[in-house]
Amino acid sequence: MTEPDFTDTPDLDLPGGPPDDLNGDLHDELPDAATVTIPDGARVWLVPTPVGNLGDITLRALEVLRAADAVACEDTRRTGALLTHLGIRKPLVRLDAHTMGRAPQVLERYARLAYVSDAGTPGISDPGAELVAAALAADVPVEALPGATAFVPALVLSALPTGRFTFEGFLPRSGRDRKERLAAVAARAETSVLYESPHRLHATLTDLGGACGPERAASVTRELTKRFEETVRGTLAELAAHFESGVRGEIVVVVAGRPEGESVGAEVDHAARARELAGQGLSTRDIRDLLIREGLRKNDAYALALQATSDA
Known part of the structure; x- marks a missing residue:
């Protein structure tokens, strides 16, 4: 088989989907949970996939994907398109937030299971951590490969302090939980890193400005490793104004920690x-x-x- 050519390093926005025989959900074929017997030598690999530029796949990730009996993923069409681009044909089985309960049956069917998220390192803001717990409960060893993730390069590109930071993931969309998390970001002395969707970015920047103060330093990085990658740095007020008209792409927000001597919890009238x-x-x-x-x-x-x- 010809090795994939990464000289052009395309982005991950691949058209179409995998061949029909790779796009199976396999739900009806899996055994009942009560009859599951995990085979000897079973193993789970967590395999990072590119967040954008396909050249960021590692040689070890390719090796594991080729060696696996099957690839579990959040979206079989997206992952099938990636595997087709890489020249790898494997059975695909969907394991997302709605289907993770059948992980034991999947582990019985496929002793050597590779798990990938839609992009980046599994277990970060996706159900990968649930698969790890299910595998360990069944005495199946888990191996996590190092590789692509979005928040680390965004943190570095922010030009804010990186010695200590807190990864917040996605904030709650509304209510008391959101207010409490925003207050925690405002009070924290170290840098905070958040994920956000394009259509909620302006609202989140505005809410962060209200909690932290409009002059708190921050950055927004979007479309990491892709053709239109962008990092915008400034105050929360400046960023909210910059992105008021909308934006596209995957987004990471980095917020500076509370300046020394600044009071915590003061609210503007x-x-x-x-x-x-x-x-x-x-x-x-x-x-x-x-x-x-x-x-x-x-x-x-x-x-x-x-x-x-x-x-x-």
Whole structure:
């Protein structure tokens, strides 16, 4: 078999999907959990896959994928397209957040199982950790290969301190849990690293500005290792303004730790700030724009600005 050619190092946005015989879910063929017997010599490999540029696959990852009896993954079509590009044909079985309960049956069927996430290192913001727990509970050894991940290069590119940092993953979308996590980021002395989706990026930057203060240093890195890779550095207010109109791609947000001597938990009275600006003769639009740069959501800023100018 001809080895894959990485000289052109394309991105991971591969068209199409795998051949039909690689795109099986195998759900109906797996034995009942009560009858599972793990074969001798069973092993699980956690195999990192490129977050973008296909040239980032490691030689060891290729070796393990070729040696495995099957490849478990979150999305059989995405992983099938990757394996087709790499010239590797293996049975695929879906093990995602909804199907991880059948991991013991998969381990019985395929003694040498490689597990990959959609991109990056399995076990980081995906169900890989659940597979590790299931394998160890069945006395199956697990081996994690080093390789591609998104948060480490984004942290380094941020130009913020890297000696100590906390990886937050994805923040809760709303409610008390989100407020508590935002408060934790604001109070933390070390750098924080977060993942975020494109359509929630502006809201998260705005919320971070409200919790940490609009002048807290941060960076946004998107499309890592791809053609349109970008890292934007600045204050949280500047970043919120920069990305207000939307953005595409996979995103990592890095936030500086709390500056020494800065009080924890102090909240800005945005209503009072709006009244102050109105008293200075600023228009509703100018007050709104300033409040947004200081960390408020667009709708909240407009409501306070409108009220302040009406009362003035």
